[in-house]
Amino acid sequence: MSSRLHKTYFFVELEQLTGCKYSQIKILKSNSERATVLQCLSEVVGDEANQNVSDYEKNNNNNIRNIVVRVVRRVDEEEEPEQYEVLERERNAARVVSLLNHHHIVEILGFYEGDSYVYTLMPFYEIGDLQQLSKKTNLSENTIALLTYQLSKALRALHADQNSKVVHRDIELDNIFVEEYDEKTGNVKIRLADFEMCEVVDSSRITCTNIGRLHNNPPTNEVGSSLDIWCLGVIIYRLLSEDKTTDFHRDFKTQPEIDKFILKAFNKKLPNSDLKWAIIACLQIDKQKRISSRILMEYLLRIILVEDKFDESTNPNLVAMKLIY
Numbered sequence: 001m002s003s004r005l006h007k008t009y010f011f012v013e014l015e016q017l018t019g020c021k022y023s024q025i026k027i028l029k030s031n032s033e034r035a036t037v038l039q040c041l042s043e044v045v046g047d048e049a050n051q052n053v054s055d056y057e058k059n060n061n062n063n064i065r066n067i068v069v070r071v072v073r074r075v076d077e078e079e080e081p082e083q084y085e086v087l088e089r090e091r092n093a094a095r096v097v098s099l100l101n102h103h104h105i106v107e108i109l110g111f112y113e114g115d116s117y118v119y120t121l122m123p124f125y126e127i128g129d130l131q132q133l134s135k136k137t138n139l140s141e142n143t144i145a146l147l148t149y150q151l152s153k154a155l156r157a158l159h160a161d162q163n164s165k166v167v168h169r170d171i172e173l174d175n176i177f178v179e180e181y182d183e184k185t186g187n188v189k190i191r192l193a194d195f196e197m198c199e200v201v202d203s204s205r206i207t208c209t210n211i212g213r214l215h216n217n218p219p220t221n222e223v224g225s226s227l228d229i230w231c232l233g234v235i236i237y238r239l240l241s242e243d244k245t246t247d248f249h250r251d252f253k254t255q256p257e258i259d260k261f262i263l264k265a266f267n268k269k270l271p272n273s274d275l276k277w278a279i280i281a282c283l284q285i286d287k288q289k290r291i292s293s294r295i296l297m298e299y300l301l302r303i304i305l306v307e308d309k310f311d312e313s314t315n316p317n318l319v320a321m322k323l324i325y
Helices: 015-021 031-044 047-059 081-100 130-136 141-159 226-241 255-271 275-282 293-306 317-324
Strands: 009-011 065-072 109-113 116-123 164-167 174-183 190-191 197-203
Touching: 031 293, 065 081, 081 109, 081 116, 130 226, 141 164, 141 190, 141 226, 141 275, 141 293, 174 317, 226 255, 226 293, 255 275, 275 293
Parallel strands: none
Antiparallel strands: 009 065, 065 116, 109 116, 164 197, 174 190
């Protein structure tokens, strides 16, 4: 059962949260859930939570933002083991994300343990997730190259520590928030989210396995950070090809089958696209041959900068990107 079924999502304006103006709460779900949400909120605006949110507001120059409050019910492990696992994963996600502090990974504004619920406070990204954006907008190849570069930077941050890597294990379009998007220039900024399934893996304890949606996973079960790279390749392919049905776990058994399929798809739609080689490099069945996040970053940066697919005058962030790689 998906852990998403065990959670309640809603958001309020930051000033409304600190002021406890319950009548002005904007609920993301139906009005019938109002009583439950108000009960949850009455816990999260206790003295400690209220002080933390107030401190956050002051540290951000009183910049009022919409926030999301993720609510997970507290249970006893023996009485409700499935829900307890969801609870533990929520705690784990909050710990991991708060330590990463990366500009392409979702922010955690606060994490609170109430008597009946735990709460995670996060920014509310009004554009939505990448799946929502791709459904209503035809993203250009340039935009896809830029957001893929940003995702590779996020993965680099997760995988950088050789002795203690964070493996996301559920990289999907609807787990990537869009913080900014400019239709005219194609400039975009994304944040990788939903870390409930992540695992911290050290060199002496490699236990994590495939966990995300099966149709995006490699044909063989595997462990380690290379799983995230494979799923990133699937995302690039789906965005560029608009093919949402191909099952990469079931439909391919050998590398030549995958290579032929990718090249055929792109020779019809985008014959000159350099991103097809990035996809093939990610979708290597042999994980030892799969591209690393660092090398993928360098390759994507060449596509974006060397070939002038984005003009620096329309995207000042590219100057900073040059300094990084």
